[in-house]
Amino acid sequence: MPLRVRAWILGVGIAAIFPLLILLLYSPPDGGQRAELAQFLGRFHPLAVHFPVALLLLVLVLEGAALARQSWDLRQSAGFVLGLATVAAIGSAWLGWLLAWSGGYEGSLVSRHMWGGVSLAAASLACWGLYGWKRSVYAAALLATAGLMIWTSDQGGKLTHGDTFLTEHLPRPLRRWLGGQRPSEVDPSSFYAMRVQPIFEDKCVLCHNAGKFKGKLRLDSYEHVMRGGKDGLVIHPGEPGKSELFRRVTLAPDNKDFMPAEGKAALSGAETKIIEVWIAAGATTHIAETAIQGLPPSSRENAVSPPLTADYRPQLKEITALETSLGVRLVPRSQNPTDGLILRTVSAPERCTDASLAQLAPVANLIVDAELARTRVTDKGMQAIANFSNLRFLDLSNTAVTSAGVKELMKLEKLESLNLTQTRVAHTTAAELQAKPSMKRLYLFETH
Template sequence: MNKLILVAANTSDWALFLGHFHPLIVHLPIGFLLIAGLLELDRLTRRNSVSSHTITLILFWSAVSATMACVFGYLLSLGGGYDIETLESHKWQGIGVAVFAWVAWSVKSENLGRIIPFAQLLYLPALGVALMLLLAAGHLGGNLTHGSDYLTQYAPGPIRTLAGLPAKQPELKFEPITDVNQAMVYQQIVNPILQTRCVQCHNADKSKAGLRLDSPDMIKKGYEDGPVFVAGKGTSSELVKVCLLPEEDDHHMPPKGKTQLQESQIALLTWWIDQGATFDKKVSDLKVNDAIRPVLASLGGGGPVETGGQNVASTGPAPESPVLTMKLPAANPNVIDELKKTGLLVLPLSKEKNQLEVSAVNAHNFSDAQAVLLPKLSDQLVWLKLGDTEISDAALTQVAKLKHLQKLHLEQTKISDAGLKQLKGLTNLEYLNLYGTSITDAGLAELQNLKNLKTVYLWQTAVTEQGLASLKKAMPTLDIVGGITEKAVAEFAKTASETKGDEVKKP
């Protein structure tokens, strides 16, 4: 196995910052040396008169820039993840370019001739060696950046034969998904994402940060700082976290300029890790939640997705919900981009019907001020997840404008009873999560205005048994999760009824 250069523990940000300028600086000696070589070739073959001062000046700057490229290249190598043998060869070839460029300049400027007799004889050999080393160093630099087969990857058969190259590897093909329920999760869903978006920089030839993603064993091995995923914790795993960082962040993956993962692909990776990051299970073997169901359905042509041995329609948990079967107008791409800039994820629930889910899973600082953007998607926004964000009742003024909202997550936010009062116009709302909020019995009374509400989550709230009983009485079909048990609510309601009966009997 190839050894890798890893990041030194005491590497400063300044060193890594300057090192990232190496790809820019390295083009300067390439240009200067090639120009000097062409001018000398023209002078020798056509006897044209070229100013000696001009060539001397070009050679001086080629030597200076080559030296700078060596320094910046060394700083860049501290970032780690490069094949050590290739890196060492590239380093010494780069140093050789700088050394022979200085020799060529010293001779041309006649500085060396004052010290060494016949130094003029060294000029053309020094310039020639500098040019040859330049080509060799450039080739290895390309290998470090793009992989060892970058130049020859698409070489035609005749050229491969003449150069003694191995036969061209067949293009990577993935087994098509005809029935998403029977699809192998890693082989047919996760691996194609990794191969097309990640493996270019994380393979046997180039392992940035010591990470390889080209096989299950390498994925399990992780990278220089530890595991790349934590089974059961998708958004806490490095594999997902680096994809969710702003694209301008140096740690964002894939790097800026590379083809980025789609939000649906990030959702699939997160779901796979949440379900244990297994490498040998089918979709039907795992739990398919509401958020991932439409994404999986799109992989298999939009058909039903199976979970727990039963087919569940791809349109969501409640096929009878009118809002999930409505054909909505397409969203404005500029509006979607505007929401994404706040850190929100915007995911399609149905491409054909244009329904959207907006999630703040990676935008914990999302605030009331930013919530004014939400009504811009009022025609398309069906599922909204604002749990664990900085929003308060003021944000619910904007949420109340989302006329097609069917599912709303407000868990662990600063909302209060007054905020719930603003939601009474959400006639399509069926699911509401209020876990970890300060909601009281007064807030529960406001829920009675939501006639289509089917499920409400009330763990760790300030509601009482009496408030739950009143809500259950007003909305008998409502599924109340958390707070107190259904049995406790029933017993409290029974006790309250008996007490009331006793009071009626009293004289």
């Protein structure tokens, strides 16, 4: 390539990087969210960054091979790929700035990653400029650029996955050797884990996490909560009144320091109470029983609900046999074996007929949810369904069922959701269903 063309291209490269440098200096990401289009484009950054990474590594491979085989062709390819890598690095840096500036990012990790990215674009361009000039200088610059790339990628990875992502499952001896410590885990049955952290997860972590630590504060783990933010500790054990975190959540909602910020849903009275009690009791992970007395019970503890059905596991063989012979699926609703089964027919709705429903009699009591849309079931099949005594959800949309069949369903005491979209059910029957005490949702789109 003639020297003049080279210089010209270099000039274009510099012209593409320089304005970005100015933006980084004068308009760094401040945590604000703005400019829809910028956010849209910015979100391509995590995708785009893979190009410069892969291409730069390819340059190293090509140069290595060229050296080993003394091949002029390979060396030329390396120069070309380096050019591509530089273009990709500049493009990614721009997308990165758009993402950070418009998408609500701030903090030192973001800044480091950003400066890394721009420097990498500049370094790639410099390598390209040096290519074909002094080999030794070029080689040194290329290696330094690769190092910079690895560091920058690592910062970016920490941004998206958290700073312990790579080391979290490092084998223990290796970790000891590297001196790394796994962040100590809080006992999941402790008061903090059961009652306090869920509040932060629900209302605060959105802005106070590894990527977006507004006010330099993270609230995604006990350690981070206790470490505090830009103004130091936010929890003073034993003294809710002196604790910045408690002060912020109890201010008047129109105060500029009020948390959660930006009009996000405020803490409920019960939630502030839990935080107050926890801080007053010393803000340790486990707190004394006596401190908890008088707190409203946690919704999680209340959530222990009675079994919906018998345990399905003893009938597993029968269930599998029915699945194969009828072409339906009988899927557990949750990990809890007494939450019942879902009857699914979507993979072959036309195979499911009144006869199939009759054959499900041995497991009738286990079915809580029956998805029968677009199947060939008719009014006759509803007699079989009427024996599904634990049935709560039933979808009959797009079937031939009419009012005569639907009347059978009145016997289902627990039925709470019934979808009759596109069936020929009459409005009088609909009114009867509506009056049924257990019924919560009745779907009647495109019916009479």
